[in-house]
Amino acid sequence: MTRKSATFIGFLAVLLWALLALFTVASNPVPALQLNAVSFAIGGVIGLFWIAKNNAWHELRGVSPLVYAFGTVGIFGYHFLYFSSLRLAPPAEAGLINYLWPLLIVLFSGLLPGERLRPLHILGAVLALVGALLVVARGTSFTGEAALGYLLALGAAFTWASYSVISRRIGHVTTASVTVFCLLAAALSFVTHLAFEQTAWPDSMSGWGAIIALGLGPAGGAFYLWDMGMKKGDIQLLGTASYAAPLLSTLALILAGMTEPRLTLLLSAGLIMLGAGLAAYQSRQTG
Structure with missing residues (x-):
């Protein structure tokens, strides 16, 4: 590979997320x-x-x-923290804070052997962060019960930035x-759920569909794509x-009718694409 x-495979995980x-x-x-x-x-x-199809049990x-302990704790810990944050705080604002992980990956990656953090990587990350902030910043309040x-x-x-960068080391x-x-992670989640939570299931078909879609995509299938991207791709x-x-996530919420379009969306998109473009240019120049 x-x-x-x-x-490219790693970016498919981003699309699922x-x-x-x-x-x-x-x-x-x-x-x-x-x-x-x-x-x-x-x-x-x-x-x-996938393993059975490729006869990769060995x-x-x-x-x-x-390594098994590291991967289990990383996947379990990140999603427990993320899912809990969306239950306790407004999703857009919690998502804003969660999406600091791409910036942290770029910065942490400079500590890896054979990697070097260059000026355009930093500038691109900062511009993209500003764009991500504009997507969800209106009306944000970081006080109160949330x-x-x-x-x-x-x-x-x-947690996710650390998991991703350490994955490169292995x-x-x-x-x-x-x-x-x-x-x-599923077994650990099940045991801790029985110990600390009260079981509750969706009361609609859309809720059930969302749970299944999570497992097939962003909270399941995407792990394999991201793992390949982190280990073999341009971190x-x-x-x-x-x-x-965050931009695509906002668009998905708009299309689903869960949030309204904002005038800042185009500016945010421009900053995010500019930031990614600068990082891509820097990687091509030094790759």
């Missing part, structure tokens, strides 16, 4: 740990089919328990290992290009 194709907030809101009132358990179970089944034996939700969203941002580990991450370009997610 070439660096360019791996980067554009639907994460929409499906999470639509799955209400399912609590966070229960939502984790169902989504990860679906994601794990996807991996089992690849799992060479993965250390430490404060815990905002704190959890910040924790989610650091680039030799097969992507098939993500299947085990999902299944173990800095992916980190900056990920700023398309």
Whole structure:
């Protein structure tokens, strides 16, 4: 797999994550740990089919328990924090804080061996961040009972950025290992759900559809795409290009009738695309 194709595959995960907030809101009132358990179970089944099709069972034996623990905690922890933040705080505002993770990936990646953070990477990340802020900034309030939700969203941002960058350090580990991450995270989510939450299921077909879609896409299938992108692709370009997610997420909410269009949307889109373009140009110049 070439660096360019791996980067493209990683960006497909970003496109799926554009639907994460929409499906999470639509799955209400399912609590966070229960939502984790169902989504990860679906994601794990996807991996089992992929492994069976490619007869890749032997690849799992060479993965250390430490890597399995790392992947499980990363996937479980991020989504628990993210789902919880959307339940406690207004989704748009919580999403704003969560989408600091692409900027953190770009900055953290400069610490990796063989990687170097260059001026246009930083400028592109800053411009894209400003664009992401404009998407959801109107009417934002970071006080009151939603404060815990905002704190959890910040924790989610650091968790996913750290998980993504460390994944690059273990680039030799097969992507098939993500299947085990999902299944173990599903089991952990199920146990903790029984201990700390009251079970609640959607009361509509759209709610059930949202849960299934989460497992097939942004909270399941996307893990495999992102893993390939982080291990084989351009990590800095992916980190900056990920700023398309808040814009696309907002568009998805508009099309679903969950939010109204804003005049700042075009300006935000321009800044996000400019930021990603600068990072792409820098990567081409130095790749």
